[in-house]
Amino acid sequence: MSDDEIALSQSERDQNIVRCDACPVLCRIRPGRAGACDRYANEAGKLVRVDPLVLLAKPDLARVAFVEGSSSWAGELGKGQGAIVTGIGATTTYPDYKPAPFIVASKHDGVDLVTVVTEGIFSYCSFKVKIDTDRYLGPEQATVRHRGEAVGHVSTIEYGSQFLSLGGVHHLTGGSKKEGRVACELMMALGNKQGVELEIEGGAHVVVGADRAPVVDGVEERRMRVGCGSATIGIFAQQWFGHVDEVVVVDDHITGVLSEHQAGKFLDMAPSGIRVRGRKSTPGRYFQVANPGSGWGGTDIDDPLTIVEGWDAKHGARPGLRVLMVSTTGEDAAWFVLDDDLVPRPAAMPAAVRRVVERIGENCEPSLCSVLYVAGAGGSLRAGVTENPVALTRSIKSLLVRVTCGGAPVYVWPGGGITVMVDVARMPANSFGSVPTPAIVSPIEFTMRADDYRALGGHMARVRRLDDVLASGGWRVIGAEAGVPWPLAAGSAR
Numbered sequence: 001m002s003d004d005e006i007a008l009s010q011s012e013r014d015q016n017i018v019r020c021d022a023c024p025v026l027c028r029i030r031p032g033r034a035g036a037c038d039r040y041a042n043e044a045g046k047l048v049r050v051d052p053l054v055l056l057a058k059p060d061l062a063r064v065a066f067v068e069g070s071s072s073w074a075g076e077l078g079k080g081q082g083a084i085v086t087g088i089g090a091t092t093t094y095p096d097y098k099p100a101p102f103i104v105a106s107k108h109d110g111v112d113l114v115t116v117v118t119e120g121i122f123s124y125c126s127f128k129v130k131i132d133t134d135r136y137l138g139p140e141q142a143t144v145r146h147r148g149e150a151v152g153h154v155s156t157i158e159y160g161s162q163f164l165s166l167g168g169v170h171h172l173t174g175g176s177k178k179e180g181r182v183a184c185e186l187m188m189a190l191g192n193k194q195g196v197e198l199e200i201e202g203g204a205h206v207v208v209g210a211d212r213a214p215v216v217d218g219v220e221e222r223r224m225r226v227g228c229g230s231a232t233i234g235i236f237a238q239q240w241f242g243h244v245d246e247v248v249v250v251d252d253h254i255t256g257v258l259s260e261h262q263a264g265k266f267l268d269m270a271p272s273g274i275r276v277r278g279r280k281s282t283p284g285r286y287f288q289v290a291n292p293g294s295g296w297g298g299t300d301i302d303d304p305l306t307i308v309e310g311w312d313a314k315h316g317a318r319p320g321l322r323v324l325m326v327s328t329t330g331e332d333a334a335w336f337v338l339d340d341d342l343v344p345r346p347a348a349m350p351a352a353v354r355r356v357v358e359r360i361g362e363n364c365e366p367s368l369c370s371v372l373y374v375a376g377a378g379g380s381l382r383a384g385v386t387e388n389p390v391a392l393t394r395s396i397k398s399l400l401v402r403v404t405c406g407g408a409p410v411y412v413w414p415g416g417g418i419t420v421m422v423d424v425a426r427m428p429a430n431s432f433g434s435v436p437t438p439a440i441v442s443p444i445e446f447t448m449r450a451d452d453y454r455a456l457g458g459h460m461a462r463v464r465r466l467d468d469v470l471a472s473g474g475w476r477v478i479g480a481e482a483g484v485p486w487p488l489a490a491g492s493a494r
Helices: 010-014 059-068 070-078 169-173 176-190 230-240 260-268 353-360 378-383 388-397 450-455 464-471
Strands: 040-043 046-049 053-057 082-084 102-108 110-123 125-132 143-146 149-157 161-167 196-200 205-208 244-252 255-257 274-276 285-287 308-311 324-326 333-338 344-346 368-377 404-407 419-423 433-435 438-449 463-465 473-481
Touching: 053 333, 070 450, 082 102, 082 110, 082 438, 082 464, 102 404, 102 464, 110 205, 110 378, 125 176, 125 205, 143 176, 143 353, 149 169, 149 176, 149 404, 161 176, 169 176, 176 368, 176 433, 196 230, 205 260, 230 244, 230 255, 230 353, 244 274, 308 463, 324 353, 344 450, 368 438, 378 388, 388 438, 438 450
Parallel strands: 053 473, 102 463, 244 324
Antiparallel strands: 040 046, 053 082, 102 110, 110 438, 125 161, 125 368, 143 149, 143 196, 149 161, 196 205, 244 255, 255 285, 274 308, 324 333, 333 344, 368 419, 404 438, 433 438
16 A cells, blocks of 8 residues: 555545554544444544553452542552553554553562553464363364354364364455454454354354353253263272172263273172173273264263173173163263163162262363463564564563463463463453454553563653553553452562
8 A cells, every 4th residue: 555545635634534543454534433443433533542441450449449439549540559551442553663552660569560551453363262062063173154154163172172263364364355254253252252153064053152151052061071981980980889780981982881991890890791882992991882972971872772782691791780871971871780681671770879970960060161362462563562572572481571461361372473372251351352454453461570671672761650541541440350360460570
């Protein structure tokens, strides 16, 4: 785009039209109107940020704020001990030759700190969604769609949880305009803790959202399995001993058989003569006993006896043998007794056995969706922090700089660049926005000692005291999320 295309015409200036340079769209905004992202507006010929800057306060201070009103507690905020400036509502630095919108000095436990605050525009970002379920969602690498558009893919299963990878630069910019727009809308909804509907090719229809139970094909999940079939055997073998002759824990991945399992051998259990379908791994552990599905233990079966090929009298099968078949969550369980022909017949489950089945359920954690935001922050936004961007990267890796997103702690991936990962459930509500390029807008903060900021080539001339930020107005206070460590606590720098 040429300078002539960027510049406002004389006619536009006469109409008090302003140009917004907060993102590459470069909106021309008429008075009283907002830009394409709804984040910036023209107020009487002046470009303004629509949403206020968000200050994060410690719970006690936030409670006082709401009870007593601004006149009595703003001074406490200004001391910098109980409040920090977040990147939410801070505005962006794009084009990134500009210093960050807020570079704020404060003091904590006698240490002079600097927090550099901005809203970053991210195309290189995605969401990793962990879904606690044994239900079959779809094959690995299957395309995940939202409103008909490809927005991600199925990833691996990790012990009772299925992972999805959603968003990313290829969906935002590498496909059609509609795909990019839908992917961006999905990502912003996930970041802002809203529920979203997804369709998995060759698999399930799911509804996911941060810190809420997943809904798989219209059924809300309640329990995350206590473990695989083998682990369930290992946990509860001692409690079953003396009440059963055989236990089969049905699981799509590893089905456990108590009498063959090492736990049963340790208890000197007699062989039951059971023959189970599937591929035997080690004693008492079977793979591929059925196909994946939404039935018992994440398989496609509703009748647990379908995985039993027979009973061998030469290896311990006998009339009256007591058999429990149970799923890894305890939601499905059946009790059988072998008759004179060694045919398992349904029977009333003894109370002692029922108690152990119920204990399986007690030991299952609630099924939830976890939403983690992953973003590459190693780009030009570093220029808003320092004149020597690699110094910021190195300082983060050497733990001189603490990175947060909306005040929430992040994990910084090893290796090159600044790739951060944060649990959106720990971020304040409505932390995420978007621009129509399309890209995600998310808050990011860099906190360090003032001396370290100076040493890495920071924009020292743009440092402001926290009380100066408060005096300028245009901010609001929110309380930190429960359980989130305070960003300025010990370890925030060095």
